Amino acid sequence: MHNLPKPMIEVDHLSKIYGSTQAITDVTFSVEAGEILGFLGPNGAGKTTTMRILAGYLPATSGTARIAGFDVHEQSLQVRQKIGYLPETPPLYPEMTVEGFLYFVARIKGVPAGDRTTKVKAAIERCNLQDKRHVIIRKLSKGYRQRVGIAQAIVHDPPAIILDEPTVGLDPRQIIEVRNLIKSLAGTHTIILSTHILPEVSMTCSRVTIINRGKVVATNTPEQLLTQLTGGSGYELEIEGEANLAKQVLLNLPGVSQVESIPLAGIHGYSPKDNRAYLRVISQPGVEPGKHIAAALLHSGFDLYEMRRVSATLEDVFLQLTTEEKNMQTEADSTTNEEEAA
Amino acid sequence: MGVVLSNIIAIYRRELQGYFVSPLAYAIAGVFWFLAGLFFILILMGPDGILAAVTALDLQGQQFGVPVPPIDVPYEFVRAFLDRMGWLLLFVLPILSMGLYAEERKRGTLELLATSPVTNWAVAVGKLLGVLTFFITMVLPMLALEAIALSASTPPMSPAIPLLGHLALILLAAAILSLGMFISSLTDSTILAAVLTFAVILLLLFVDLIAKNISGPIGQALGYLSLLKHYNNLIQGIFDTSSIILFGSYIILGIFLTAQSIDALRFQRQ
Numbered sequence: 255m256h257n258l259p260k261p262m263i264e265v266d267h268l269s270k271i272y273g274s275t276q277a278i279t280d281v282t283f284s285v286e287a288g289e290i291l292g293f294l295g296p297n298g299a300g301k302t303t304t305m306r307i308l309a310g311y312l313p314a315t316s317g318t319a320r321i322a323g324f325d326v327h328e329q330s331l332q333v334r335q336k337i338g339y340l341p342e343t344p345p346l347y348p349e350m351t352v353e354g355f356l357y358f359v360a361r362i363k364g365v366p367a368g369d370r371t372t373k374v375k376a377a378i379e380r381c382n383l384q385d386k387r388h389v390i391i392r393k394l395s396k397g398y399r400q401r402v403g404i405a406q407a408i409v410h411d412p413p414a415i416i417l418d419e420p421t422v423g424l425d426p427r428q429i430i431e432v433r434n435l436i437k438s439l440a441g442t443h444t445i446i447l448s449t450h451i452l453p454e455v456s457m458t459c460s461r462v463t464i465i466n467r468g469k470v471v472a473t474n475t476p477e478q479l480l481t482q483l484t485g486g487s488g489y490e491l492e493i494e495g496e497a498n499l500a501k502q503v504l505l506n507l508p509g510v511s512q513v514e515s516i517p518l519a520g521i522h523g524y525s526p527k528d529n530r531a532y533l534r535v536i537s538q539p540g541v542e543p544g545k546h547i548a549a550a551l552l553h554s555g556f557d558l559y560e561m562r563r564v565s566a567t568l569e570d571v572f573l574q575l576t577t578e579e580k581n582m583q584t585e586a587d588s589t590t591n592e593e594e595a596a
Numbered sequence: 597m598g599v600v601l602s603n604i605i606a607i608y609r610r611e612l613q614g615y616f617v618s619p620l621a622y623a624i625a626g627v628f629w630f631l632a633g634l635f636f637i638l639i640l641m642g643p644d645g646i647l648a649a650v651t652a653l654d655l656q657g658q659q660f661g662v663p664v665p666p667i668d669v670p671y672e673f674v675r676a677f678l679d680r681m682g683w684l685l686l687f688v689l690p691i692l693s694m695g696l697y698a699e700e701r702k703r704g705t706l707e708l709l710a711t712s713p714v715t716n717w718a719v720a721v722g723k724l725l726g727v728l729t730f731f732i733t734m735v736l737p738m739l740a741l742e743a744i745a746l747s748a749s750t751p752p753m754s755p756a757i758p759l760l761g762h763l764a765l766i767l768l769a770a771a772i773l774s775l776g777m778f779i780s781s782l783t784d785s786t787i788l789a790a791v792l793t794f795a796v797i798l799l800l801l802f803v804d805l806i807a808k809n810i811s812g813p814i815g816q817a818l819g820y821l822s823l824l825k826h827y828n829n830l831i832q833g834i835f836d837t838s839s840i841i842l843f844g845s846y847i848i849l850g851i852f853l854t855a856q857s858i859d860a861l862r863f864q865r866q
Contacts (some may be wrong), residue, residue: 309711334713345708347610362604362712366600398773406708 260446262287263308264415268317277303278468280317284460286418287413288441292455292476293448295465301448302342304465305418308446315369319508321414332517335364338412340420344403348392352383354484355391363410377409380435396423404432408439415439417447421454433458489544490516492560493551496529503554504535509543512536532560603714607722608729611696615730618693625734627672628688632738635680639673640745646673670746670753671833676833677742678761679866681735682824686768686801690793693776694786696723697854701784703717706858716855724774724851738842768823769845772797774850781857794836797823 263285270277278300285291286511295301304314308319311328313446318325322330341594346354356374380388381401386394388520391402400423407415420436428478433521436458439445455530456476472479493500516532537543542561615621639645645740650667657664691699721859739762746753776793804822809818819825823846826839 306707311707331713331715334711337711339707339711341704341707343704345703345705347614347703347705349614350610358606358610359708359712362603362709362714364713367602557763567828595844 262322263291263446264303264318264320265308266318266320268304268307268314268319269308270300270312271315276468278465280467281465281470282317282475283463283470285444285446288445290436290440290445290459291458292462293465294450294452294455294462295448296450299450299465300468301450301465302418303447305339305543307417309337309341309416310334311339311341315386336413338363338407338410338415340403340407340415340417342418342422344399345406346402347390348398349390350407351388351580352394353378355386355402356405359406361464361512362408363412365410373409373411375557376411377405380438381405382431384430397425397428400424401428401432404435408443411443413444415443415445417445419449421449421451428452437567439530458583487535488512489547490534490562490564491531491535491551491558492558493531493533494529494557494559495531495555497533500531500533500551500554502549502558503550503556504533507543507550509518509537509546510535511538529546530542534564541574599667600715600718602726603718604722607709607714608717608726611723611726612729615726616693620695621730624691627736629737630682631684632681633741633819635684636677636745637743639676639680642747646676648768653828670749671757673745674742674753674758674761675831679828681738681765682768682827682831685765686794686797688734688759689731689769689772690790690797692727693773693793694726694780694790696777697781697858697864698784698786698789702786708859710858710861716858717851718789719858720851720854721776724770724777727773727777728770729771730768732766735765739808760833761831764827764839764843767825767840767847771823771843771846771850774847774854776850778850778853778857801822 259564261284265281265512269279282303283291293301293304297587305313306324307314308321310326318327319334319592320326324336324347328331334365347358350358352543353374356377357370360370360373371515374593381404383398383401386402388400391399394402400420404417404420407417417436420430424432433454434443436447447458459476461473462476462479464471466562497515499517504510505514513536514534516534535543535547544561548561579589641647646669650669653664653667656662678821697706698779710716742758746758772793775796776789779792779796780786780789783792789817800821801824802822803818805819806824809815810818820838820842823843826842829836830839
């Protein structure tokens with residue numbers, strides 16, 4: 255459909271300083287054509303800043319970003335023709351009707367006069383706005399406004415789409431609809447979407463970049479990232495006894511998901527001793543089976559020489575993300591309850 | 597070029613449409629029509645109006661048998677009316693221009709415009725044309741009133757002077773709106789934009805008075821910048837290309853500064 259150079263979006267050592275605060279530091283990632291990249295991070299991590307730089311709305315302090323081969327700052331006008339952008343707050347004119355607004359956007363985005371009707375109609379259908387096409391935007395609920403916001407980002411069928419928190423303010427059913435909509439755009443469009451909700455990326459994105467305090471901390475597929483994240487919390491043990499036997503004992507404990515041997519080189523400052531085993535116990539998220547591990551080992555006749563908790567680099571990010579998601583879930587639940595009550 | 601024109605038209609239509617559904621715009625138009633109509637009646641038929649003055653003068657002439665110099669009533673009327681309209685602009689135009697960009701900033705729609713393939717100056721031109729069209733729509737009913745009054749004059753008045761006068765009114769409005777648009781692009785507070793615009797217009801209207809107190813070429817140069825002086829010349833029927841150039845310069849300056857200030861947004865550090 256589009257003749258796409260690869261990669262579609264390239265972000266190279268991007269930094270942004272506001273006055274004395276460093277919003278983002280040395281952010282580097284790339285998005286291949288047709289891919290959906292999730293930009294995951296807690297609130298205030300620098301997601302919106304990065305998105306705004308990509309859209310050409312803000313200049314970077316240093317580093318470069320290219321979309322479809324064009325520099326977002328130097329060749330701003332060319333980039334603007336290639337992108338659809340949904341800012342944090344959907345940019346809507348409250349006095350216009352949904353259809354009138356989309357026609358206006360199609361026009362300023364350079365859609366030829368002959369194509370406007372079909373493109374506007376397609377965007378309305380994709381975002382499920384058929385019933386609201388003649389409604390004035392002021393009268394729409396927040397969920398519908400968000401959908402109009404997405405519609406304006408895709409109305410001109412741009413090769414690259416930048417969505418800043420596209421599911422914020424939507425109810426759970428609408429969230430599913432929007433996620434499906436985004437998924438349906440993949441392949442023909444390259445999408446980067448920011449979110450602070452962990453399951454959102456695992457459901458929609460083919461790749462995830464995690465950003466925290468302005469720095470990229472990881473980039474991977476959602477599946478690998480999840481194991482990486484959850485795999486991080488656990489214990490490292492040094493015991494005396496038969497390693498395989500110890501593994502059996504530990505695996506039977508509640509809260510333990512995995513036990514593996516650690517290659518000796520992995521532990522610093524230890525000279526390997528005879529008959530010692532070095533094990534890593536990976537626990538299920540949110541569980542601390544430490545005392546059970548210690549008790550079970552001693553009870554089974556192993557000597558425990560060292561036991562320490564492992565905190566992975568991503569753990570605090572992950573915790574922050576999961577706790578936020580839990581809050582979101584309870585919020586969503588309470589709104590559904592309210593709706594049911596009403 | 598075709599694309600730029602299409603963009604300007606798109607921005608223009610959206611802007612204009614915005615005025616016609618805005619309660620504030622209707623309120624301004626209502627107040628404007630009320631005050632302009634009041635001026636119209638007072639100037640023509642009020643106790644100190646032109647008709648009363650001319651009648652008194654005629655009466656004096658007859659009583660004392662002194663010949664009275666003839667007075668061109670339609671001319672005097674048009675000049676006086678346009679003069680009052682000029683003053684009315686001082687209050688009306690800042691309110692019309694205050695939201696041009698400040699509102700876009702507040703609603704976040706500037707982010708849409710700034711990330712669309714539209715040049716900043718095309719947006720500025722479209723917006724200025726939009727607000728100017730709304731202003732001209734506000735003035736149209738006044739033209740009907742004037743046409744009724746002037747059609748009663750014998751001999752009929754030459755249309756050149758009222759035409760020039762109304763052109764001057766529109767040029768003055770365009771110049772002020774253009775500067776108001778620039779001020780609006782600097783802030784996201786509409787009230788602040790209106791107050792600042794009011795202050796700047798006041799300064800530009802009275803730069804004449806300041807200029808008179810400064811001798812030498814600086815004073816002379818300042819004198820040329822006075823919007824009021826050039827407006828008064830034009831409504832008196834004194835056609836001077838330098839007046840047209842001055843108004844044109846203000847308009848272009850406003851558009852240029854607006855485009856620059858929106859561009860600066862892309863370079864700002866905070």
